[in-house]
Amino acid sequence: MAPNPTHTALWPAPHASGAVDATVHVPGSKSVTNRALVLAALASEPGWLRRPLRSRDTLLMAGALRAMGVEIEEGIGPDGTGEAWRVVPAGPHGPATVDVGNAGTVMRFLPPVAALADGPVRFDGDPRSHERPLNGVIDALRQLGARIDDDDRGALPMTVHGGGALDGGTVEVDASSSSQFVSALLLSAPRFNQGVELRHTGATLPSMPHIRMTVDMLRAVGAQVDAPESGGEPNVWRVTPGALLGRDLTIEPDLSNAQPFLAAALVTGGKVVIPDWPARTTQPGDRLREIFTEMGGSCELTEHGLVFTGSGAVHGIDVDLGEVGELTPGVAAVAALADSPSTLRGVAHLRLHETDRLAALTKEINELGGDVTETADGLHIRPRRLHGGVFHTYEDHRMATAGAIIGLAVAGVQIENVATTAKTLPDFPELWTGMLGA
Template sequence: MSPVWTTPHRATPVDAVVALPGSKSLTARALVLAALADGPSRLVRPLRARDTDLMAAGLRALGTAVDEDGDDWVVIPGALRGPAEVDAGLAGTVLRFLPPVAALADGPVRFDGDPRSYERPLNGVVDALRVLGARIDDDGRGALPLTVHGGGALDGGRVEIDASSSSQFVSALLLSGPRFNQGVEVRHVGATLPSMPHIRMTVDMLRAVGAQVDTPESGGEPNVWRVTPGALLGRDLTIEPDLSNAQPFLAAALVTGGTVVIPDWPARTTQPGDRLREIFTEMGGSCELTQYGLRFTGSGAIHGIDVDLGEVGELTPGIAAVAALADSPSTLRGVAHLRLHETDRLAALTKEINELGGDVTETADGLHIRPRPLHGGVFHTYEDHRMATAGAILGLAVEGVRIENVATTAKTLPDFPELWTGMLGA
């Protein structure tokens, strides 16, 4: 059984500066683009965590040099090759972004991962790659484990996909698209498309390294993205702090009526975590963006919220935890796709908050949360880093909350317990 961590309880306002490591989403995309570039790249202050270490290891297995230089990574592209083996762990970015890269390799590339990764949908990428000319053995599962039989190149062209379960299906094809012989045209045909900010992030990063990308926002057809074939430039890129990982620390200010400063918060960003400024302000806080970073202050009161989180689903666990401590009910909508994340996050949040005395019900596309007095108990994480940080938020206000397997936070936020206790001055 995993160790249990008793979360610190805090009855007085926090007052802390919390410097966060780099963005997982930006680091993962930067690694892929650097591996496909025509020259070396330097990633300044990248995230070093399980997900990004797995991405770097997967690219090394395919023939790319990813070398440490102090806190930076220097990426030197090499001939993509197999046979190779890639461990995706439980990282959606690895299991979705690297198969298109593997299709460009010369030789077979086998992908495997944690047991839960077998349940994460991959059919959008697998089916699309087959249409674009790749040969993939997955025994019809549309999931790991699978083998991509790289032929050294990929025709590319037009493809229709249903990315309703993950915007990463679109990003995966766009990132490698410049290296396909015909580029790629991705047409989303599903009913919904969650996490659009992550697709905008992919497009912005492609353009920054020289790719030509046509999007719905730039006058193209709705739900259609086109990437022209061409060389990608090696470049230096400074990785922004991970704004989604700022969530538990900002929540601490909200829950305790204190102040937390996050240095280097960007004035403009494609990271979905930037929505926290708006959402947590509506829930009772206030914020100021300065040259130094973001200063967030809680008012001592937490208000319920009715909010569509379809574009920022990864924020749902932390918002649910704060909502369970509010003075009025909350409804979180637009996040049915969270049932297919590291765990079924909607079911997990419902079960764990309710076992602490809460009153949470699942809806078709989210959660309805009625605040109730909570009590201590074990908060299970299901090997999901955002479940662990949600439990820590609850523990600030509720004595005796114990988190099972807090080490799962190493997926995207190394040393979370130390950062958390440091914020509290413990």
């Protein structure tokens, strides 16, 4: 798991000289933006996405849908205010080539769309994308009648030979390595001739909030969905075939991307306001209010947004992050600066994320003088006095922001390839230094 030698630029992580006091406008949610793009592309009429996130992952999704014939026009909203994308659906078609980059949402959400296309669609991406599991989506689509050429790898590169339609029906999926396998099939299911009855067969199912997000967004565009959390059978989702409506949707801020800024308030004993924090949301990042309060902060949802205040003390935590695994790097960074040990549980699936996040966090924090050990399903972190050094990111945006959090409290931390944050949080270095008043 060697760092990529092509990204040797080092960014000196700013060291906080005192308590932060800032308002940070966090860009839109990647998870919501990419789901909204897929649903708008499959709708029966044009729709609008307001305040979409413009980042590597969302631009890859938009580019992939354009390659299959969907019109996505970037401009100003229908009322003349704010950035918005107008999506004009078209029957997806091939031949087309999709670059997934290293975006799990693109590599997993679009093969079912490609199965509906008229013609072949080839999928490829960054070298790391070839190592990330796709077997759940590939096997399920084959059960539903799709023809896919992946040389039996269960991974990229591959070609989906779209037949213009897909029968759909009952399908079994083991989504224990990624909840995206479930979301991928549900998003396109209303367009399958018989819809879908999806049964998850694995022992565990990580990141349930992301599946609830998918179900909520499907219902918002007119789909009929029976789901476990609304009284349905456990581990079974049923989607009825039918047309999807074009909507005028405003994208929520990305609450997981608010994590480093909230952590800054906690670590420095300061205050950060995140405007437009939703009162109700399916985003996993909403758990930060509870986690960071337990670690020593306090928060209040006001008309100005979420006001988060650090107490000047950072406490260790014993927490199951199975449903919110993407928060693990930031929680680990704060835990390394705490006054007592922490145990992070339920996140074995992070070994399959943008990088093996558990191994990467252990190595990088320990090389700054920390004491982190991997467990079967997470990390045990004993706080130690840390020192400066290079924090490698493995082309993983959440590793970069974790390093920045540590750098607030530890002088001399240098982050390799901070540009990888553009995956979901464009302009992170500018937002970070702006928060510090630099």
